[in-house]
Amino acid sequence: MKLKVIKPFNGKAEGKTLCPGEFIQSNDVERINALVGRGFCVIVALDDAPTASETAPTIPVEVVSDHVEFQGERYHIETIKAALGIMGIRVAHNAKEKAVSNALSALTDEQAQTLSEMLNNNETADPNPEKE
The missing domain is CATH 1.10.720 (Transcription Termination Factor Rho, Rna-binding Domain; Chain A, Domain 1)
Structure with a gap:
């Protein structure tokens, strides 16, 4: 997910202090929840989420003999x-x-x-x- 920083904080994963207006890219759900929950970031965009056809289990096609x-x-x-x-x-x-x-x-x-x-x-x- 793409997050936008709205309050300055020290980003451990980035190794620097992040300022308002900067963007973070992360897929770690716990980190995203913590940053958004504490008011440091807002979610700007979701990554290319797989479409339903990509995530749906494939059903094997049976060859039916008559x-x-x-x-x-x-x-x-x-x-x-x-x-x-x-x-x-x-x-x-x-x-x-x-x-x-x-x-x-x-x-x-x-x-x-x-x-x-x-x-x-x-x-x-x-x-x-x-x-x-």
Whole structure:
């Protein structure tokens, strides 16, 4: 902060007697409070305070995948959720990759086999099949 001297005093940090009209630059909050509180200085300007965007914590951007792997194949999340719903397995409508993967890992062998057959019969593993 930039302080303006309004009453003469001996500045220990500056090593000299400061006279009214002189300016001091300090970031020591305790010193600033003492000088202003005792009436030796007034605050003239704040240093370049960091903007809110500089001091705000950065939130990592998550890469949200819209595909899930099941038995070595990648399927669209909505396809998996629909198939699980048909089988009677409840998955939240707003479930993301982690929740759908957890639901898939909780399947019994019979349920996994049924789901695999459903997905393979509909050929939904590759949303953009290449025609040969």
